[in-house]
Amino acid sequence: MKIARPLRKLIESFEALPGIGPKTASRLAFYLLHVPQSYLDVFASNLENLKKQTKTCTICFNVAEEDPCPICLDRDRDKSVICVVEEPLDILALEKTGHYQGVYHVLHGAISPLDNIGPEELFIKPLFNRLKNGGVKELILATNPNMAGEATAMYIANLIRKSKGRELKIKSLKLTRIGLGLPTGADLEYADEVTLTRAIEGRRELD
């Protein structure tokens, strides 16, 4: 049997999403046959408006309704600390902790030669311009602790070290990497070697 075309087209749309396979896609499409048309219309308009109604903040490249974004505009945030993340979703995760009072910089990806993503594809240059403008005391590299994220953090760190004193006229820029080690609730016994190595390297003196 051929699936009715409208159903097949919707299944294809769902399948294109990351982490959604053919089975889940058809389950979702068939499920939507049972919902009211009004829900489908709202869903459709939310999709259409996603990019039309959002802007990229020209300071930190976060996704927001306004430019600059609320975080960059917030007078209570410490503009001298910039946390560099890969994606806007990472900001969300960090904001949920409620413990970070600095600002952000979104790279929109990580260096990954296999996917043809080099440093030029990321917002590294604008980050540099922010540093050049001065006033930044600390840069926290919070890219993901995987191969692409580590490479990106390393690349940015090297670039800054090289340009210090030359293009970059900042003397006391503190460069830090987000803490790597055992996640809360983890079992030492089940942790992998890399995580444990990082945890030992990243040990802290108790006050």
Add this chain to the structure above:
Amino acid sequence: MKIARPLRKLIESFEALPGIGPKTASRLAFYLLHVPQSYLDVFASNLENLKKQTKTCTICFNVAEEDPCPICLDRDRDKSVICVVEEPLDILALEKTGHYQGVYHVLHGAISPLDNIGPEELFIKPLFNRLKNGGVKELILATNPNMAGEATAMYIANLIRKSKGRELKIKSLKLTRIGLGLPTGADLEYADEVTLTRAIEGRRELD
């Protein structure tokens, strides 16, 4: 941080889908920020048109572009065998086998008192009318082998037994239940008791 409204609205739309939690929903929404607007527009129109461009077949209640559906119209299909399923998705699964040549009847659900779904909410009456019209030799009850599906199969079987010879003037209607037992590739040792009981009950003589 508050998520930008267009993003939050799309996350909510995704969250309403079955099996998609808050984390997956925001991952999908943030992913869609990177796709071209044209993909979003196509996705949106596919959602809007899903129910507008599909019809329910008035014979078997399958979802199709035309009424009657291609299966009911197909002259090569054996109209004397009706396979009763819960959802249109079940037809898809059975059609993929390529081994069923009869027609279908979609109940659009299963009897589930806890969800307020009684026999009246399902397309059982139209099934009865199909049987009354005559010409049906076998009815395969292929509802799911769970509580709701079993109850539905039992309900339909009882109803037919009771009405035989009265409203239902068919003498030789064969009533069957889809085969229950061990799925292909399963391990006897890991099978649960109910499945094994069904497998023993449903044993077949080797030719």
